[in-house]
Amino acid sequence: MARLFGLGGRGNGSSDEATKERKSPGERLSEGMNKFQGSQFATSIFRPGSIFRKGYTDSPRNRSYVVMNSVLYHLHPVKVKRHAVKVSYTLCLGGLSFFLFIILTVTGIFLMFFYRPAAANAWGDIKGLQTAVTFGLLVRNMHRWAAHLMVLSVFLHMARVFYHGAYKPPREFNWVIGVILLLLTLLLSFTGYLLPWDQLALWAVTVGTNMMGYTPVFGSQVQFVLIGGATISSATLLRWYVLHVLMFPFVIVIFMAVHFWRVRKDGGISGPL
Numbered sequence: 021m022a023r024l025f026g027l028g029g030r031g032n033g034s035s036d037e038a039t040k041e042r043k044s045p046g047e048r049l050s051e052g053m054n055k056f057q058g059s060q061f062a063t064s065i066f067r068p069g070s071i072f073r074k075g076y077t078d079s080p081r082n083r084s085y086v087v088m089n090s091v092l093y094h095l096h097p098v099k100v101k102r103h104a105v106k107v108s109y110t111l112c113l114g115g116l117s118f119f120l121f122i123i124l125t126v127t128g129i130f131l132m133f134f135y136r137p138a139a140a141n142a143w144g145d146i147k148g149l150q151t152a153v154t155f156g157l158l159v160r161n162m163h164r165w166a167a168h169l170m171v172l173s174v175f176l177h178m179a180r181v182f183y184h185g186a187y188k189p190p191r192e193f194n195w196v197i198g199v200i201l202l203l204l205t206l207l208l209s210f211t212g213y214l215l216p217w218d219q220l221a222l223w224a225v226t227v228g229t230n231m232m233g234y235t236p237v238f239g240s241q242v243q244f245v246l247i248g249g250a251t252i253s254s255a256t257l258l259r260w261y262v263l264h265v266l267m268f269p270f271v272i273v274i275f276m277a278v279h280f281w282r283v284r285k286d287g288g289i290s291g292p293l
């Protein structure tokens with residue numbers, strides 16, 4: 021009781037000492053963590069807004085500031101509107117597209133271990149992957165199916181957004197980002213289609229690059245750049261491989277980050293009609 025009113029502790033250092041000694045390992049650990057978080061070393065590494073950085077009192081307003089400072093927190097904000105978490109409104113099609121992209125990245129990295137982007141090796145590597153590599157057939161099919169499904173889900177997501185009129189202000193900028201995402205998804209799909217270097221791939225790239233050849237003014241230059249020479253060859257395969265595994269994934273990740281950030285900045289998901 022005396023402690024409750026702040027009377028007991030005064031002049032009684034030994035009881036304080038005893039309390040200190042009785043600290044559990046967990047308490048000592050959190051004390052150590054607090055010390056570390058307050059140190060100059062920690063604050064010089066973790067920028068403001070990071071969950072690792074001390075200094076914000078835990079209030080709804082400050083929590084919102086933390087979210088505003090971080091793209092990652094835009095994915096998982098402090099508050100969302102009730103209708104936004106209703107699966108029947110978004111059908112989770114945007115989230116599904118993102119999930120498929122993650123699957124594509126993970127399975128794609130696996131495939132990269134067994135595939136060489138040269139005309140002499142590509143088709144053989146794909147065959148070897150299916151017949152000689154443990155789980156090779158499974159992972160290749162996961163990659164293929166996820167690619168088909170991503171094109172479908174992105175398209176359906178766009179239809180859902182259109183149906184709800186979410187392309188209108190204030191979301192018109194995010195609609196444009198979305199169109200770029202659709203384009204990048206199709207480009208990823210098309211460049212991946214070429215990689216087995218079979219008859220389908222060869223004629224797809226022939227038709228595709230011939231079409232680019234009809235671009236006004238720069239047609240033949242565009243075609244030359246895409247083919248990597250005057251005729252379709254190993255250089256074409258290498259070029260499209262780099263676009264498929266490096267360039268387009270890199271660009272799409274940046275646009276996705278902007279897209280998710282914009283969803284929050286536009287006030288969350290649009291409301292029901």
Ligand code: HEM
Nearest residue numbers: 110113114115117118178181186195198199201202289290
């Ligand atoms: C890689 C492709 C894409 C991904 C990963 C993606 C992801 C998302 C996610 C997770 C959301 C939150 C709501 C939801 O799940 O429906 C969203 C919302 C939105 N997306 Fe996409 N999206 C993609 C492509 C597109 C396309 C092609 C368009 C349109 C051309 C678009 C336009 C929008 C708009 C306007 C919103 C806000 C919707 C609202 O407020 O109701 N997105 N997107």
